[in-house]
Amino acid sequence: MWNLIRKDFLTISRDRSEVLILLVMPMVLIAILGFALGSIMFGTVDMDPIPVALIIENDLEQDLDHFREDLIAEGLPEQAIEQMIASAGTIDPAASLETVLHSPELSDMIDLKENYDQEQAEAALATDEVLAVITIPEQFSYQTLLAFYLAEETDASIELFVQDHEQIQATIVEGILTSFSDQYNLELSMAFATEGEGVETSISEENFGVINHFSSGKPVSAFQYYTIGMAVMFALYVASTVSSNAFKEKESHVFARLMMTGARPLNYLLSKVVSAVVLTLIQLTILFVTSTLFFQTFTDTGIEFWASLAIISFVFSLVIGGFAAFMTAIAIQFNNDAISGFFSGGAVVIFAFLGGSLSPVEYFSPLMRELGNWTPNGAMMTAYLQLIQGFNLTEFLPMLYRVLLMAVLFITLAVAIFPKRRLM
Amino acid sequence: MLQVNDLHKKFKTTTAVNGVNLYLDQGESVGLLGPNGAGKSTTISMISTLLQPTSGDIRFKGGDVFKKPDVIRPVLGVVPQEIALYEELTAYENMHFFGKTYGLSGEKLKNKIDEVLELVGLTDRKKERVKNYSGGMKRRINIAVSLMHEPELLIMDEPTVGIDPQSRSHILEMVRELNRKKGMSILYTSHYMEEVERLCDRVYIMDHGQIIASGTKEELKSILSSEDTILIEVHQKSEQFIDQLNEHSLVQQIAEVDTGYKVIVSKGADVFADIFEIANASQVKVKGVHVQTPTLEDVFLHLTGRKLRD
Structure with a gap:
C-alpha cells in the first residue's frame, strides 16, 4: 500500500502543472484577495476621514416637556413621572449619536461638521464638500421616548443623505448609523429589562468592516478568511488530480501491469483514498503554515487551536479521499476521464462559490447558505471559521459528522462501481 | 506448461x-x-x-x-x-x-x-x-x-x-x-x-x-515445398505488370516489396523468360530476378495472399 502511495506522491509532485494548481495558485490568490479585497470588505479602510454634516433639529428640553405633558395625561403619579423624566434625560438618542460620532475610535473615519443648517448642508453635499448629511429631526427624542416608555408606534428616524457616486464612503456612514441604531435599541431594551440601569452606548471601530458570520465570536480577518477559502477550494483539485492520474495509469496500461503483479483491485482503490488524504493534508499544512509565515494569518494561537485545525483538516482530507476514489472508480469502470475534467473544469468553482470561498456567505440567502453547508468544502469552511472565531470543537462537530458521512458515502459508491474482474 | x-x-x-x-x-x-x-x-x-x-x-x-x-x-x-x-x-x-x-x-x-x-x-x-x-x-x-x-x-x-x-x-x-x-x-x-x-x-x-x-x-x-519464391527487382513499378503476371498460369501469389515484387510460383516452373517478356510489354525495366529460400513471410503470403505488414 505504501508503495502505491509513494508512487502517487512522486508522480504528482513531479508534475509542474499539478504543483502549480495545488500549491502556487492558492497562495497567489490568498495574497491577492487578502490585500485587494481585504481592505474593502474586511479590514480597516485606509482612506481620508469622510466629511459628514450633522444637523440637530431636535430640542431635548422641549421634547422632555412635551413628554411630561403626555405622562400627566396618562394619569401617572407625579413621583413616577419625575423619575421617568430624569431617566429619559440620560438616554437622549441625539446626544448618544453625537457622542458616538465624536468618539476617538471614529475620528479617523469621520470628519464631523456641525455648523451647517439643512439648506447649507444640502448645498455642501451637492458640491462634495460633505459626502453625507445626518439629520436628527425635530421631536426625535420625544418620538423615541414615546416608543420606549409608552410602547407607542412612532416614526422616529434619523435621516441620512449620501453622495451616490461615493459608494464605499456612503456605505460606511450608513453602516455606522445602522450599527448605532441596532446597538442603541439593544442596550436600551436591556436597560429596561434590568429595570432602568444606566445605558452606555458602545460603538467602536471593530464593529465595522469585519465578517460576523455567527452570532458571536471573534472577527475573522481577510487573510484568515481567504486562506481557509482558497485551501478548501484547491483541496478539491486533489481529488481530480488523483483520479486523473489513475485514468492515465489505465490508459498507459500501467494499471493492467499492476493487476498482473497480483495487486488487488480494491487495494489499488484504497491506495487512491489514502494518497488523496495524504496529499490534501500536505497541501493544507503547506498553505496554512506559509500563509501564517507571510501574512501572520494564524499567529497568536495556541496548541489547542492547531490541534483542532488538524482535526478539521483530517476530516476534510477524508472526504477528498472519498471523492478521489469515487471519480477514480467511474473513470476506470467507464474508461472515460470526463468526470475529472468536468469536476476540475467547472464543478470546483461552483462548489467554491456555494461554500463561500469566493465571497463571504453572509451575502447569500439563507437557502444558499444552507446549500453551501452541504458541500464538503462549505461545511468544512464553516467549521474552520468557527474555530477561528473561538468556538469549541464540540460546537462544530455536527459539520464534521456531516462530512465524515459524505466520505463514507463516496467510498462505498467507489467500491460498488470499481471493476473487480475486468482489468483492461 | x-x-x-x-x-x-x-x-x-x-x-x-x-x-x-x-x-x-x-x-x-x-x-x-x-x-x-x-x-x-x-x-x-x-x-x-x-x-x-x-x-x-x-x-x-x-x-x-x-x-x-x-x-x-x-x-x-x-x-x-x-x-x-x-x-x-x-x-x-x-x-x-x-x-x-x-x-x-x-x-x-x-x-x-x-x-x-x-x-x-x-x-x-x-x-x-x-x-x-x-x-x-x-x-x-x-x-x-x-x-x-x-x-x-x-x-x-x-x-x-x-x-x-x-x-x-x-x-x-x-x-x-x-x-x-x-x-x-x-x-x-x-x-x-x-x-x-x-x-x-x-x-x-x-x-x-x-x-x-x-x-x-x-x-x-515445407508448406512451400511445392513452390518457389522469386524476387523481381525493378526500376519502376507498374500496375499493368502485376495484372499480366497475375494472369500467368504458373504464378500463384504476388506481393509488392520495396524493390519490386515477390512472386510465388510452382516449384521448378520455368517462368524467367515469361517474366522478362511481360516486363518488356509493360515497359518495366528489370534490375534482377532471384530465386529465394522461402521465409515465414512467404508462408503467410502463400496462406493469405497478403503480406504481414499490409
Whole structure:
C-alpha cells in the first residue's frame, strides 16, 4: 500500500502543472484577495476621514416637556413621572449619536461638521464638500421616548443623505448609523429589562468592516478568511488530480501491469483514498503554515487551536479521499476521464462559490447558505471559521459528522462501481 | 506448461479471437506471427488473465487461469506493446516500484534491479526519468520491469515496435539469452517475421482471429515445398505488370516489396523468360530476378495472399 502511495506522491509532485494548481495558485490568490479585497470588505479602510454634516433639529428640553405633558395625561403619579423624566434625560438618542460620532475610535473615519443648517448642508453635499448629511429631526427624542416608555408606534428616524457616486464612503456612514441604531435599541431594551440601569452606548471601530458570520465570536480577518477559502477550494483539485492520474495509469496500461503483479483491485482503490488524504493534508499544512509565515494569518494561537485545525483538516482530507476514489472508480469502470475534467473544469468553482470561498456567505440567502453547508468544502469552511472565531470543537462537530458521512458515502459508491474482474 | 483451448473473444460487433488453440512447453520459445489486427494482443490479454474470454479455456500447469489467476500471475511476466511505465519516474524508481509490488524488498530488491539494469544495458542511465529516454531505451525498461520477479513464462507483445536497429538487436539478443541460458519460456508476438524466425522454436501464424498454420519453422516452410519464391527487382513499378503476371498460369501469389515484387510460383516452373517478356510489354525495366529460400513471410503470403505488414 505504501508503495502505491509513494508512487502517487512522486508522480504528482513531479508534475509542474499539478504543483502549480495545488500549491502556487492558492497562495497567489490568498495574497491577492487578502490585500485587494481585504481592505474593502474586511479590514480597516485606509482612506481620508469622510466629511459628514450633522444637523440637530431636535430640542431635548422641549421634547422632555412635551413628554411630561403626555405622562400627566396618562394619569401617572407625579413621583413616577419625575423619575421617568430624569431617566429619559440620560438616554437622549441625539446626544448618544453625537457622542458616538465624536468618539476617538471614529475620528479617523469621520470628519464631523456641525455648523451647517439643512439648506447649507444640502448645498455642501451637492458640491462634495460633505459626502453625507445626518439629520436628527425635530421631536426625535420625544418620538423615541414615546416608543420606549409608552410602547407607542412612532416614526422616529434619523435621516441620512449620501453622495451616490461615493459608494464605499456612503456605505460606511450608513453602516455606522445602522450599527448605532441596532446597538442603541439593544442596550436600551436591556436597560429596561434590568429595570432602568444606566445605558452606555458602545460603538467602536471593530464593529465595522469585519465578517460576523455567527452570532458571536471573534472577527475573522481577510487573510484568515481567504486562506481557509482558497485551501478548501484547491483541496478539491486533489481529488481530480488523483483520479486523473489513475485514468492515465489505465490508459498507459500501467494499471493492467499492476493487476498482473497480483495487486488487488480494491487495494489499488484504497491506495487512491489514502494518497488523496495524504496529499490534501500536505497541501493544507503547506498553505496554512506559509500563509501564517507571510501574512501572520494564524499567529497568536495556541496548541489547542492547531490541534483542532488538524482535526478539521483530517476530516476534510477524508472526504477528498472519498471523492478521489469515487471519480477514480467511474473513470476506470467507464474508461472515460470526463468526470475529472468536468469536476476540475467547472464543478470546483461552483462548489467554491456555494461554500463561500469566493465571497463571504453572509451575502447569500439563507437557502444558499444552507446549500453551501452541504458541500464538503462549505461545511468544512464553516467549521474552520468557527474555530477561528473561538468556538469549541464540540460546537462544530455536527459539520464534521456531516462530512465524515459524505466520505463514507463516496467510498462505498467507489467500491460498488470499481471493476473487480475486468482489468483492461 | 501453457494450454489454450478453443479460445473465443467477441466484442460488440467483431470477433477478435475465433477458436485459437495453442500450447507452450517449459523452456520453449514460441512465436505468434500475424499482421496488425490479427488478434494476437487480445489472445495475450486473455492468457495474462486481464480479459475474460467469451468461451474456451486457458490452463497453466493444469490449472484454469480464470478460476485461479494466482496459478499464473506470480510466475508470469508480460511485456505489453505499450510503454506501461511511469514516465515521471526514473528507470530505477519504476523498477523499485514494480519490484516491490512483486514482493521484493531490501537487498534482494536492490540486487535484482542492478542485475536487470545490467541485462538491458541501462545501468548508466538508471537515474534519468523515463520520459527523457529514447524509444529504444523505453522499450528496454519496459522489458526490464517484467523481469523483476524472474518469471517462468515471459509473454512479449510486439516488444520492438518503433525502435532503432541497435535497441532492437539488443532486445532480440536479450530474449534469446533469457530463453537459452535462463530457460525462460517465451511467447513472442510480432509482425516482424525475421524476429520470430530468429528467436522461436515453433511458430503460430494468426490471421483474422484464427491460427492458420503452426509448427516449427522448417515445418511451416515445407508448406512451400511445392513452390518457389522469386524476387523481381525493378526500376519502376507498374500496375499493368502485376495484372499480366497475375494472369500467368504458373504464378500463384504476388506481393509488392520495396524493390519490386515477390512472386510465388510452382516449384521448378520455368517462368524467367515469361517474366522478362511481360516486363518488356509493360515497359518495366528489370534490375534482377532471384530465386529465394522461402521465409515465414512467404508462408503467410502463400496462406493469405497478403503480406504481414499490409
